[in-house]
Amino acid sequence: MVQHKEYLGHYLEEFGTFEKSFSKAEPDWFQDIRQSGIKQFCEQGFPTARRGNEPWKYTNISPIAQTLFLPQFINLKDPIGFDSLIQEELSGIQADTFVFVDGRYRSEFSYKGKLEQGPLVLTLHEALEKCPEIVRKHIGKYAENKENGFIALNSAFLNDGILIFIPDNCETEKPVNLVFVSSDSHPNVVNNLRVLVVTGENSKLSYMESYVSLNTNSTLNNSVTEIFAGRNSEILHHRAIRENPEGFHIGMTRVWQDACSYFQSISIGGGSALTRNDYHVFLGQPDSTCIVNGLHITDGRAHVDNHITVSHLEPRTTSRQNFRSILSGESRAVFSGKIYVQRNAEKSDAQQS
Numbered sequence: 001m002v003q004h005k006e007y008l009g010h011y012l013e014e015f016g017t018f019e020k021s022f023s024k025a026e027p028d029w030f031q032d033i034r035q036s037g038i039k040q041f042c043e044q045g046f047p048t049a050r051r052g053n054e055p056w057k058y059t060n061i062s063p064i065a066q067t068l069f070l071p072q073f074i075n076l077k078d079p080i081g082f083d084s085l086i087q088e089e090l091s092g093i094q095a096d097t098f099v100f101v102d103g104r105y106r107s108e109f110s111y112k113g114k115l116e117q118g119p120l121v122l123t124l125h126e127a128l129e130k131c132p133e134i135v136r137k138h139i140g141k142y143a144e145n146k147e148n149g150f151i152a153l154n155s156a157f158l159n160d161g162i163l164i165f166i167p168d169n170c171e172t173e174k175p176v177n178l179v180f181v182s183s184d185s186h187p188n189v190v191n192n193l194r195v196l197v198v199t200g201e202n203s204k205l206s207y208m209e210s211y212v213s214l215n216t217n218s219t220l221n222n223s224v225t226e227i228f229a230g231r232n233s234e235i236l237h238h239r240a241i242r243e244n245p246e247g248f249h250i251g252m253t254r255v256w257q258d259a260c261s262y263f264q265s266i267s268i269g270g271g272s273a274l275t276r277n278d279y280h281v282f283l284g285q286p287d288s289t290c291i292v293n294g295l296h297i298t299d300g301r302a303h304v305d306n307h308i309t310v311s312h313l314e315p316r317t318t319s320r321q322n323f324r325s326i327l328s329g330e331s332r333a334v335f336s337g338k339i340y341v342q343r344n345a346e347k348s349d350a351q352q353s
Contacts, residue, residue, distance in 0.1 A: 008042055010068045015156055018071060027132060030158075033140050037155030040145040047148055055148075058334040059276060059305040064248050069190035069220050071157045072103045095177035095208070096121065102183055103191035104160050118170035124161040124194065134165055139196050142226045142254035142282070150250050154192040154224045161194030164207060168230070171204035178208065180223070182247065184215040193223040199233040199261075208238040211249060213271070219247040226254050229261035231285070239277070241269035245300055249275045259285035259314075267294040267306070275304040283310065283317035283348075294323040298331035305334040308352075312345040321352035 015038045022031055046065040047056045087109075098121060099109040105123045112121065120131065127135050145152040164176055180193055199205050211221055221243065229235050243249055249272045255263055267277050281290045296304045310319040325333035337352040 007065055007068060008045060011071075011153065011156070012038065012042060014071050018157060018159075026128060027136075029136055030128060033145075033155050034158055036140075037145050037152045037158065040152035041149050041156055044146075044149045044152060046150070055307060055336075058336065059274065059303065061274065063274070064220060064250075067188055067218060067220075069188050070186065072186075072189050072191055093177055095175040096172070097177040097179060098162060099179045099181065100160065100162075100193065101181045102185055102189060103180075103193060105162070118167045119172050120163065120165040121176055122163050122165075124158075124163060124196070127163040131163075131165065134198060135163060135196065138198055138226060138228050139194075140226075142228070142256050143224050143252055148252075150222055151224055151252055153190075154194060154222050154252070157190075157192040158194055159192070161196065164195075164197045164205065166199045166203040166205050166233070168200035169202045170200065172206065176205070176207035177210065179210045179212065180221065182211075182213045182215055182217075182219045182221065182243065184217060187217040188219075189217070190220040190222055193221060195223070195225040197225070197227040197235070199228065199230045199235055201231045201233065203230060203233045205234070206236040208240065210240045210242070211269075212242050213244040213247055216244055216246055219243075221247065221249045221251075223250070224252045224254075227256070227263070229255065229257045229263050229288070231258040232260040233258070234262045235264070237263065237265040239265065239267040239269075241267075241271065241275060243272040243275075245271060245273055245302060247272045251275075251277050253277075253279045255279070255281040255290065256284050257282065257288040257290065260287045261285075262289050264291040265293070268296070270296045270298045270302060270304055273302060275302070276307065277305070278307045280309040280311070281319070283312050283319065283345075284314065286314045287316045288314075289318040291320045293321075295325070296323075296333060297326045298333060299328040300331060301329065302331040303334075304332075305336070307334075307336045309338045309340070310350065312339070312341040312348040312350060314342075315344065315346045315348065317345060317348045319350045
């Protein structure tokens, strides 16, 4: 059995190797996020405690802590027949599609139509060159490294990822489809996936995150999505998970909403041995609204944990949570919904079911 100190030493050693690959062109503040991440991870580790661990009390993540996953920061050769599997997976999708394989962006599998003037969809590497001020202002501000070990680990190995930026008074002509594929390139891989979404005033965005396994390996997809919804903007967010029963999926979604903004998220799917959908939405300004829904289908011994938190920080804010699960075999599903209403958040309206 892997002990606490052993897995910390493993990831610290992997970070040392990863650190040597840092580009000198990257700004210091971006590298500071990584350094903060590995420091926080070494202090916190994975939330495996069975007592005094309220957010994780229904989900045993010891199998993740006991597996020494390898962070993916090098390009590995695709398995035989991989191209045809990808093409089959993407056939019929009417959207601007951006494909990541084992955590790395793959332009040859992606399809981007002509975006209207204004909206930007860039890898994090591209964003650091073209609009570093946007990344610096928002990344790590809503999903903080000190919150838990999974966010800290994601930040420590922050490498490839994507920025969706919709300026004021703009909208995308077609939905944006982000596809994260786990291949058969190597067993026991952890993909630390990062998505940053920023919408300006009076803007509209529809986008999907899809997580797909084309393997039977034990893989950990450790994803962090940070969303800033600008004043009077509208975001429609879909999250689809179709992974193999040997894998693990930890999804952290953090949302900050400005005044009069509207955020709707629908999470569907399942399949992993352990799936954690972890949302925290901050209704940070008056008259903002969020709707967070989910439907998950599990079988075998799968476990899905929907941990949803909404914080009403200002007056006249509205939230809805609605989650359903269809279970078979010995599978289990958890819904833990929390609503916080600040004293000054008068006339707020919150419901969950």
